[in-house]
Amino acid sequence: METPANRSRISLNPLRPLLRNPVALKELRGRMRGPRAFVVLTCYLIVVGGFTTLLYIAGTAATYNTTGEVDGGTLGRVLFGSVVAIELFLVTFITPAFTAGSISGEHESQTYDLLRTTLLPERQLVFGKLFSALAYVFLLLLAAIPLQSIAFLFGGVDVEEIVISLLVLLATAIFLGNIGVYYSAMTHRTLRANIMTYVTILAVILVTTAGAVIALAIVEGLDPSTSSSGSEWVLLVARGIFVCLNPLTTLLSTQQYLVNQQTLFTFKYTFTDGTTTTLPSPWIAFTIFYLLLSVAVFFATTRHLKRIEG
Amino acid sequence: MSIDNPEIMETPTGEAVAEAPSLTEVLPELPTVMDEQDLIIETRNLSKRYGRLQAISNLNLQVPRGAIYGFVGPNGAGKTSTMRILTTLMKPSGGEAYISGYSVVTAPREVRRSIGYMPDFFGVYEDMKVWEYLDFFAACYEIPEAQRPGLINDLLELVDLAHRRDDMVDKLSRGMKQRLCLARTLAHDPQVLILDEPASGLDPRARIEIRELLIELAKMGKTIFFSSHILADVNEICTHIGIIEAGQMVAQGPIKTMRQQLMPHRVLVITLLGRLDEAKEALLHVEGILGIVDLPPEDGKIRIKVEFTGEDLRMSEMLQALTSKGIPVVNFAEESSDLEAVFMKATKGIVS
């Protein structure tokens, strides 16, 4: 029966269907109870805000142009890029901490068996844990938008860039969250899950950064007279893959194409022999790749939890 | 309000612990099992290995619907392992296990719907209120949101925690957490409760409360399968017992049958004021007497121990034989064949 009262209740709370997930509701209740959630948010904003201020001071000193005025556009971009980089750094460290204890913690507090003998599907358990952690990370990202927007005051940054940076940050958080929950499901020990999560993330960062740097160096060093366009393609794709596997290089090159070519979704690449080709912007490849990978990790976690121990 | 001693503060009726009812109070009558063949829990040659250790071997568990089944055995006998298999938490290495006819291996979801499980050691979510805790599990059992508040109140009423509804779970005493966990197992109205050592680690008062709760639940029609390494726990409240030792079922069945089967010799102690030889002579004419032994006198009174087999009628015949001759009997009582003796007898030679 649809009474006016419960119709308005539904429309007022878009999270309601998600909160039907008992785990998500319980985790959010627990996370938001007490001072901890508030303290983490405050510390996060202080760190991001503090860095922004420092950069502003350093940036105004460094970007005086020849006429003795501050170059607003450059300062704006530097500030914006720095805030995003700090956010990325914090998301990379906070998300695993929120998720690596999610399932192993249930073992440690001896609550897992109780949960396991209920009718709760494993998929809902994983989703609930993930959703509650990511909701909080999302809150942190939203809270920092005003700081990102300071860059507007100086120009040089568009709304699209903020949206894209949020997308990349969010895809990063979703992937890292899935990795955290995955390791948390694989072991009964939160400490071990944390170590495995951070080691994996560190490995991804190192490999993708090193790969991108090496591929870039080779591309730069190409001699137009000797290289064939075939081998250049291979290098271009290899570099593209490494760039798009790392959120930082993804954001940097996306912004580079945006500034140099004024394009958001694609970029043009000019081969050494003078021919050009059009490719999708790195943020698109990054977001799609990590979201797909997240889905795969999610199902791997669920599958592992469905197994009855032998 | 101090929470240093929640047990004293929180006795549901408001009495102090010192005035707790005596431990031997008369318990309400136990439910009767209608059909011994209607098995709600059944295992066939159930086995479990941990590496080289054979924790359970060829266990054939038979729990009829409506029973209060005490699963007794010393620590390490395999009780918890059996229960973890029955609750779908662990795969058996061999054999089959069924709950309400559903295989725990191939139909775990149906099994989970039929059972309420309380592990031997469990934690509660510390950052929740009592009602939130039950609400969470009710949701996990797919109880519609609209029905939950009423259900939670009923459950809290049942386990005597209604007055703690809005308290944080970690403020509860151990006994109360145990009762809360029991309430949780009832959220989806399961047919079978599987309780692993529900009385262990509780003080005497909390023990009695749990025991009374179990009887009440049995009266509501639930089958209760619980384990214990203490015989005293099962003696008074079980309709059935199963004795497990080193992974093997030593004996199982209705408690009355168990007593008779394992203790075919009944023992009677008679105290007399005199005329011992005449008394012995009179008793020897009664059928079923196996032997008469003199016991050391007590307060100058003569005591004899009579071993016999058969029904209560034999005892009445013996008493008649003595009194008809005017022999001064001052005490005439059967030594109870307590479960401890049954247990010792059943496990004799198996204990390593």
Ligand SMILES: Nc1ncnc2c1ncn2[C@@H]1O[C@H](COP(=O)(O)OP(=O)(O)O)[C@@H](O)[C@H]1O
């Ligand atoms: N996960 C396990 N791994 C290895 N051995 C185990 C495990 N769980 C129990 N055991 C062993 O199996 C035997 C039976 O244990 P358990 O079922 O817990 O007995 P009970 O509950 O009757 O005390 C014991 O010898 C115990 O040490």
Ligand SMILES: [Mg+2]
């Ligand atoms: Mg045990």
